[in-house]
Amino acid sequence: MSDWRIETRCVQSGYRPGNGEPREVPIYQSTTFKYDTSADMGKLFDLEAPGYFYTRLQNPTNDYVAAKIAALEGGSAAMLTSSGQAASFFAVFNIAAQGDHVVACSTIYGGTFNLFNVTMRRMGIDFTFVSPDCTDEELMAAFRPNTKAVFGETIANPALTVLDLERFAKAAHAHGVPLIIDNTFATPVNCRPFEFGADIVTHSTTKYMDGHGAGVGGAIVDSGHFDWMAHADKFPGLCTPDESYHGITYAEKFGKEGAFITKATAQLMRDFGSIQSPQNAFILNLGLESLHVRMKRHCENGLALAEFLSKHPKVEWVSYPSLPGDRYYERAQKYLPNGSCGVVSFGVRGGRADAEAFMKELKVFAIETHVADARSCCLHPASSTHRQLTDEELRAGGVSANLVRMSCGLEAAEDLIADVEQALAAV
Numbered sequence: 001m002s003d004w005r006i007e008t009r010c011v012q013s014g015y016r017p018g019n020g021e022p023r024e025v026p027i028y029q030s031t032t033f034k035y036d037t038s039a040d041m042g043k044l045f046d047l048e049a050p051g052y053f054y055t056r057l058q059n060p061t062n063d064y065v066a067a068k069i070a071a072l073e074g075g076s077a078a079m080l081t082s083s084g085q086a087a088s089f090f091a092v093f094n095i096a097a098q099g100d101h102v103v104a105c106s107t108i109y110g111g112t113f114n115l116f117n118v119t120m121r122r123m124g125i126d127f128t129f130v131s132p133d134c135t136d137e138e139l140m141a142a143f144r145p146n147t148k149a150v151f152g153e154t155i156a157n158p159a160l161t162v163l164d165l166e167r168f169a170k171a172a173h174a175h176g177v178p179l180i181i182d183n184t185f186a187t188p189v190n191c192r193p194f195e196f197g198a199d200i201v202t203h204s205t206t207k208y209m210d211g212h213g214a215g216v217g218g219a220i221v222d223s224g225h226f227d228w229m230a231h232a233d234k235f236p237g238l239c240t241p242d243e244s245y246h247g248i249t250y251a252e253k254f255g256k257e258g259a260f261i262t263k264a265t266a267q268l269m270r271d272f273g274s275i276q277s278p279q280n281a282f283i284l285n286l287g288l289e290s291l292h293v294r295m296k297r298h299c300e301n302g303l304a305l306a307e308f309l310s311k312h313p314k315v316e317w318v319s320y321p322s323l324p325g326d327r328y329y330e331r332a333q334k335y336l337p338n339g340s341c342g343v344v345s346f347g348v349r350g351g352r353a354d355a356e357a358f359m360k361e362l363k364v365f366a367i368e369t370h371v372a373d374a375r376s377c378c379l380h381p382a383s384s385t386h387r388q389l390t391d392e393e394l395r396a397g398g399v400s401a402n403l404v405r406m407s408c409g410l411e412a413a414e415d416l417i418a419d420v421e422q423a424l425a426a427v
């Protein structure tokens with residue numbers, strides 16, 4: 001199974017039914033699980049045996065789907081979370097505590113930026129934001145003795161910057177910390193960050209993985225490569241006994257392959273309860289079964305729209321990493337040779353008001369706080385998702401006031417282009 005191509009993994013990995021068992025992943029719609037003896041259950045509480053006791057921590061449906069996502073990314077272990085936000089929070093909070101510090105890319109998704117810059121700062125964790133295009137000197141200068149991780153996005157939402165994964169992995173490893181990559185926009189169909197040195201991958205499964213705008217969810221995948229014990233002084237949560245679990249040392253008991261996800265499940269899911277519902281995990285799995293087919297079409301439509309926009313006189317600029325001439329084209333060819341995503345950003349010539357006028361005329365693209373599903377949609381970040389940011393933060397995040405984010409769905413490219421053409425004509 002480990003040598004299956006990505007297409008086959010999308011369809012078949014994770015749940016493997018036995019003789020006479022259901023062909024499709026069963027939905028374990030149960031909060032709790034029954035045991036014959038207290039001793040049997042006690043083993044679960046001591047993490048001595050694998051198994052289920054309460055869906056706030058783990059559920060079999062979720063674990064089947066998480067196993068598929070682990071197979072897609074080429075990781076050793078994975079977990080589902082209730083949302084992408086929960087995945088980002090857990091991935092960082094699992095290894096960073098009060099008094100610690102994290103280096104993050106300045107172009108990360110606005111919701112993640114706010115989580116880090118406001119909410120996690122309140123928890124006593126400090127962040128330094130660096131441009132994905134910073135110099136090596138700037139990158140190295142961002143690290144401190146208490147730095148615990150580096151965080152970035154393969155393709156940033158909505159700035160569409162492409163991260164030099166190998167360079168950021170090298171810098172993280174030179175400082176004895178893991179690289180955490182939000183791979184939401186690329187999906188493992190187009191990029192598997194572990195192949196370029198990343199250690200942990202997160203997803204908002206709400207986007208392409210679900211792909212139908214049906215269920216909010218997230219996922220965390222561990223590569224199993226990061227040697228926590230080699231940097232035990234930096235990661236006491238993984239490398240010293242957990243008194244809330246009878247003195248277990250996660251990195252010893254579960255090794256490089258299992259420590260990160262076991263700790264995140266046993267401690268963070270137990271205490272925060274940000275579990276994905278088994279119903280949503282089932283819906284997510286339906287999406288994953290066609291992810292490889294859909295990503296191909298999303299990328300074809302994205303490229304066709306980007307090419308059209310790049311020649312239109314009412315368009316000031318276009319950003320699409322797979323468009324020849326794009327600032328990130330060379331990097332995208334290296335990390336995303338089969339396509340990037342269906343999201344295209346561009347600036348309507350004029351400014352903020354012209355961007356809003358253009359969007360009002362669209363008939364196929366709907367205005368939504370969403371991207372990356374079957375139906376095409378669009379958004380003006382400066383007046384919606386990013387309105388809490390200052391002009392300076394907007395600029396650092398790679399978002400200008402006239403930026404319109406177009407998410408190309410699975411419709412015919414000709415219809416998407418005709419829609420944009422008539423809306424631009426009306427501006």
Ligand SMILES: *Cc1c(COP(=O)(O)O)cnc(C)c1O
Binds near residue numbers: 085205206217
């Ligand atoms: C949407 C998104 C998130 C947040 O995910 P939710 O599922 O909405 O919580 C995180 N990262 C990226 C890149 C996203 O696009």
